[in-house]
Amino acid sequence: MIAKVIVDVPSRATDRPFDYAIPADLYGWVEIGSRVGVPFGGRVLQGFVIGLAEFADIDESKLKPIAELLDHIPPLSPDLVELAQWISDKYCCALTTALQAMIPSALKGKADSVVTLSEDEDTALFSNAVYSEAPWLAYIRASSGPVRMAALQERFPADAAAIKQAVKLGALTEQVSIRDRLAVRKALTVFPPEQAALAQEALANYPARAAKQRDVLRYMLEHPEPIALTALVEALSTTSATIRAVADKGWITIREVEQQRDPYAGRDFKQTEPLPLTEGQQAVYEEIAEALDAESSRVFLLHGVTGSGKTEVYLQTIERCLQHERQAIVLVPEIALTPQMVERFKGRFGDSVAVLHSRLSSGERYDEWRKIREGRAQVAVGARSAVFAPFPRVGLIIIDEEHESSYKQEESPKYHARDVAVRRARQHGASVVLGSATPSLESYAAASRVLSPTQTDASASSRTPGGAALLAMPNRVGNRPLPKVHLIDMREELKAGNRSMFSRQLHEALLDRLEKGEQSVLLLNRRGYSTFVMCRSCGYTAQCPHCDISLTYHQKSRVMRCHYCGHAEQAPEKCPSCESEHIRFFGTGTQRVEEELAKLFPGIRVIRMDVDTTTEKGSHEKWLTMFGERKADVLLGTQMVAKGLDFPYVTLVGVIAADTSLHLPDFRAAEKTFQLLTQVAGRAGRHELPGEVVIQTYNPDHYAIVTAQHHDYAGFVQEELKHRRFMSYPPFCRLIVVTLSDEQLTHLITAGDKLAATLRQLAYESGVKGSIDSDGTRFIDILGPVASPIPRMKDRYRFQCMVKYRGNAGAIELLKKAIAMLSGPQGQPPVQLSVDVDPQVIL
DNA sequence: AGCACGCCGACT
């Protein structure tokens, strides 16, 4: 038998299966999805088995055997392997990158070697004076078992060559194996006597002087449950030796037991019962339930206004899904994965919920993942990568806030969780629910008939077989009104002599809430901005020496850091360019707002949430809890205060400046602004107390702001679609951005021009219409190369080409072909190439 | 990605 193995080398040259012989003792254990250690080019690497075959594709004499099998249960199932292949195809990434993204990072094994003295070693070799006096040799001799090579390297850094030589000559035997980054945590556990009666008798006759041992045995008889050794030691203030002594006499047993790192251990989640559904919720629920009962793979776009009770619909459809003995996955944007959210799921489904998000330690994440893999969880709630939760029979995938750009991974594999979810659901006959108060234009266009057939992106609708069904929940639970939104023209404020960052109306509204003891949320929309250092005399800004980007100032450490390469330097006292002392750190903005609040409203209690105050683990949670307990009057922050929060005493939402995200050079700028305003407005008046929203802007006539004021999603979409059609942007076409980078500008220019020319030639040959204005259903257009928005990063220059296409223009295949044509015989590209299919941020 | 093999400068 032959195993087809993808080795863990993420390069184009090795992005194909390699054949390995399956040794007799692993026969039947190696499956599709197994993780193995294989010899590859003189070293041992981790790899994934993606296929089994009777015969090898190459000369059998060249075959090497699989060195080891790394897990008893394969970490991946065949359907996930297939999904990885689809991702690798669609998003142009190495298959190993896609596979690796599906398993917790704890399972990223690396080669680890140990050495022992060879049994039959030629003693002459070691009697050689050079060796016999070597301290490293003495060290190996002195140790009882094999010695880790890494330990030798650390202890005797100067002797690396000699040690390698000894291995080469056969005096030392080296054994390489794959070691995981993190192991399953185990703890010694004490088990009670199996035959209590006998033990009881023994207790009575226990040697008089062994009082402590008697304590142990008595305890275990009184509490006949397994207990951690350490806990027992503490409970009886004894030592492990005493306990072992009892075990040695055979009365109790001590065994290693696998532990669960439970991030929510010790937390009591109050169990909740399903709430009665409103008419609107009921209708939506029944539609989805019908698909679940029929086990047909359908996609629903659930457009429900803020406060319309989407979460309750999720909970009850999951319930229905579980009744069919199928599992459910809930994706939530990282930022919205708050304790509040987790509580709702744990409260309804208890222990069968596994939570996966980036704030967990890698050990915790590994254990939550194992809970899914081993069938101890039926519901997975998590960020983007939870779409890969290793359930055997997925019945439902819910994507909350589906418009969030964080569902697109920025690093390779640059997948979009929404599209992966649709694909995975199809494999399992599962349904997908995309929920949002402000659906992305792509999803909305796919689900409604906004676009005529010729304008519709054909491949988008093929992504969602039969098209997505649009479900609407236009009313809030309890028919509470959406909050009244006031637009304030800040130009008028200035004219009236108000130079403060608070308009008179916002000022008054805040004062009013303070008097009533109600709470306010203030949003500072500063997407795309960060703290930077600038000289007020000469305009000098601190730049990264390796990247064309401003350094970000971190107040705590007084260090300036580059977000892209990690370069860090001390913040200067004087301007390095003009020696002036007027060098300033342009703060987060939230800080300035906080100061101003303190000045205007003496005694006001403000919680500020931004990158500075939420980096610590659990701090995010801490602030929100405090706010929930009404220990503050104002929650002030950036985007993170806009998402998913639900506090009953919040009756005022203020947006300091709505426009900052409006004029970013990104075609989604208006959409992002509309979404943010709508989302944050939705934080107000969710319960008995009515809400009010004040939006300050310099563009009170902009459609994104006006439609947000009137909670008019349809109006926004209509206007935005006009622009997208005119400019030929999604959903009227699809995009691919190829970024080329190299240390040498000349190389880069040559390669960039060549890539664009090849693409244009291939597009022309394939007969796809090349004009943007073409009314054909297929078109492809290649733009660039142009300098990237960050023209230099980590000392490498960067260019990009954009491919716009519509229909099945085969753009991805064309691109792959073009890259292959530019690459060398082993597939090595002339410069570094990175492909982003369906990019979310075009900055 | 690594690591090996392979062809040209500063040392014993």
Add this chain to the structure above:
DNA sequence: GTCGGCGTGCTC
């Protein structure tokens, strides 16, 4: 005459 620089090439 050798040690070693890192430029192509291959890994079942």
